[in-house]
Amino acid sequence: MSWLPKSAMRPVGTDASHTDCILVVGVSRPKLAVVFLTVMLISLFLTFHVLYDSAVYNIQAAQAVHERHRLSLAASASASSSFSSSSSSSSSSAAAAAAASSFAGGTLNANHLPVFVKPVASSNQLSHPMVFPSSRVHFPKTSRRLPQALIIGVRKCGTRALLEMLYLHPRIQKAGGEVHFFDRDENYLKGLDWYRKKMPHSFRGQITIEKSPSYFVSPEVPERVRAMNASIKLLLIVREPVTRAISDYTQLRSHAATAILPLAESSAPGSGYGAKLPTPKSLYAKLHAAHEYDNALGSGAGAKETLTGSRALGAAARRAAIGTTTPTPTPSAAQLAAKSFEELAIFPNGTVNEAYRPLSISMYHMHLHRWLEVFPREQLLVVNGDRLIEDPLSQLKRIEAFLGIEHRVRSEHFYFNETKGFYCLRYDNGDRCLRETKGRKHPHVDPVVVSRLRKFFAEYNQRFYELVGEDLGWPEE
Ligand SMILES: Nc1ncnc2c1ncn2[C@@H]1O[C@H](COP(=O)(O)OS(=O)(=O)O)[C@@H](OP(=O)(O)O)[C@H]1O
Numbered sequence: 001m002s003w004l005p006k007s008a009m010r011p012v013g014t015d016a017s018h019t020d021c022i023l024v025v026g027v028s029r030p031k032l033a034v035v036f037l038t039v040m041l042i043s044l045f046l047t048f049h050v051l052y053d054s055a056v057y058n059i060q061a062a063q064a065v066h067e068r069h070r071l072s073l074a075a076s077a078s079a080s081s082s083f084s085s086s087s088s089s090s091s092s093s094a095a096a097a098a099a100a101s102s103f104a105g106g107t108l109n110a111n112h113l114p115v116f117v118k119p120v121a122s123s124n125q126l127s128h129p130m131v132f133p134s135s136r137v138h139f140p141k142t143s144r145r146l147p148q149a150l151i152i153g154v155r156k157c158g159t160r161a162l163l164e165m166l167y168l169h170p171r172i173q174k175a176g177g178e179v180h181f182f183d184r185d186e187n188y189l190k191g192l193d194w195y196r197k198k199m200p201h202s203f204r205g206q207i208t209i210e211k212s213p214s215y216f217v218s219p220e221v222p223e224r225v226r227a228m229n230a231s232i233k234l235l236l237i238v239r240e241p242v243t244r245a246i247s248d249y250t251q252l253r254s255h256a257a258t259a260i261l262p263l264a265e266s267s268a269p270g271s272g273y274g275a276k277l278p279t280p281k282s283l284y285a286k287l288h289a290a291h292e293y294d295n296a297l298g299s300g301a302g303a304k305e306t307l308t309g310s311r312a313l314g315a316a317a318r319r320a321a322i323g324t325t326t327p328t329p330t331p332s333a334a335q336l337a338a339k340s341f342e343e344l345a346i347f348p349n350g351t352v353n354e355a356y357r358p359l360s361i362s363m364y365h366m367h368l369h370r371w372l373e374v375f376p377r378e379q380l381l382v383v384n385g386d387r388l389i390e391d392p393l394s395q396l397k398r399i400e401a402f403l404g405i406e407h408r409v410r411s412e413h414f415y416f417n418e419t420k421g422f423y424c425l426r427y428d429n430g431d432r433c434l435r436e437t438k439g440r441k442h443p444h445v446d447p448v449v450v451s452r453l454r455k456f457f458a459e460y461n462q463r464f465y466e467l468v469g470e471d472l473g474w475p476e477e
Pocket residue numbers: 154155156157158159160161213246247248250299300301302388389422423424434437438439440441
């Protein structure tokens with residue numbers, strides 16, 4: 001750029017008395033000017049970036065110190081009052097009711113602040129791990145990532161509680177609902193990109209988890225999961241099989257429908273307890289034939305699981321038409337809903353209706369077998385659902401170790417809610433319990449039937465213990 005000498009300026013027009021003049025500014029080296037301007041813009045951008053950077057860091061650090069402080073207060077309060085449970089639990093349940101849905105309600109809690117916050121050098125040291133040891137905050141981009149871990153089931157064993165409890169950990173991100181990518185063809189055919197878009201945003205280093213309990217019992221799922229990620233970590237939560245079946249029945253009945261396979265009758269005589277155990281293959285063939293029925297039942301939470309009579313009956317009719325099952329008259333959903341668990345689980349001749357869906361899902365060994373044909377045992381962790389109810393922390397510690405993440409979920413994150421009868425979660429922004437569809441009151445079941453079913457399951461359970469290499473100690477009568 002150069003200034004022209006004064007002589008280069010001349011009056012505009014003929015009237016020299018006017019002072020108007022033209023200043024001509026020329027750029028002698030345009031390329032250099034462009035470079036100069038670019039450098040200016042870049043430094044301007046960097047200045048703003050650093051300012052923004054440090055502002056966000058200060059906010060995060062303040063929040064984390066606050067959270068840490070709050071947790072230590074809560075811990076000391078609970079230690080001193082050793083559970084002011086009844087009053088706090090009722091207020092907590094009110095808070096939970098207000099929270100309306102599941103534990104977290106989808107809001108970010110302080111634990112889910114970016115995990116790269118620099119620790120504060122004080123006694124209030126942040127509990128957030130320092131991923132980047134430098135003195136300034138780094139901003140790794142968030143993106144939607146395919147899950148690195150799956151809760152594959154089992155339905156009614158505490159899959160929702162497990163996911164919400166895991167979400168307490170800052171390294172965990174969860175898919176909000178059940179995606180049913182691998183078990184529903186209409187979703188699977190949409191491809192992995194569709195699935196990825198169903199995942200939450202996560203930071204690098206966080207683990208995304210999805211849960212769809214029907215994955216466990218759907219035959220095509222293990223191969224499909226392996227095709228996506230052969231080293232994925234699998235979480236399987238199980239519960240004492242008879243209790244699980246009763247829970248399943250309770251849920252189905254509460255939706256005014258009850259699961260009974262139309263082909264159940266064909267397996268009635270001599271196929272129940274005391275008869276020769278069916279092979280996993282033959283049992284599985286039956287389940288496979290009833291797969292549509294399973295989908296009609298749904299396997300997720302809440303209303304999705306409602307079995308509409310027409311849909312179930314339609315599936316049964318189609319199967320009958322293509323000859324996959326004995327064409328038996330199908331009772332209406334209302335008739336089924338009116339039946340007791342005892343009637344559905346045990347035939348009048350005293351044998352166990354092993355094709356009754358709530359029972360066949362509880363035959364864990366049969367389903368697990370297929371998973372272990374595809375995945376090595378070390379890639380699967382069996383979580384004890386009964387223990388998760390009584391002592392969630394013990395199970396969460398195992399899972400943290402299995403997932404290779406530091407122990408971050410602490411007893412301060414839980415409190416026992418007397419009203420609900422379950423542990424609820426303590427977030428920085430409030431206490432949350434699972435909604436009322438979790439922890440329903442089970443109907444009274446004749447102890448003779450319970451004992452009969454436990455005997456029936458004893459051998460199946462042994463096979464399951466052998467597969468997982470652990471005895472879960474479920475009662476045998
Ligand atoms: N903390 C806490 N709060 C409430 N409920 C808890 C909790 N921990 C485990 N459970 C048990 O979870 C059972 C429901 O299991 P799922 O979430 O797998 O059900 S579903 O398949 O998704 O419908 C549910 O079964 P039911 O008691 O039969 O309703 C609970 O026993």
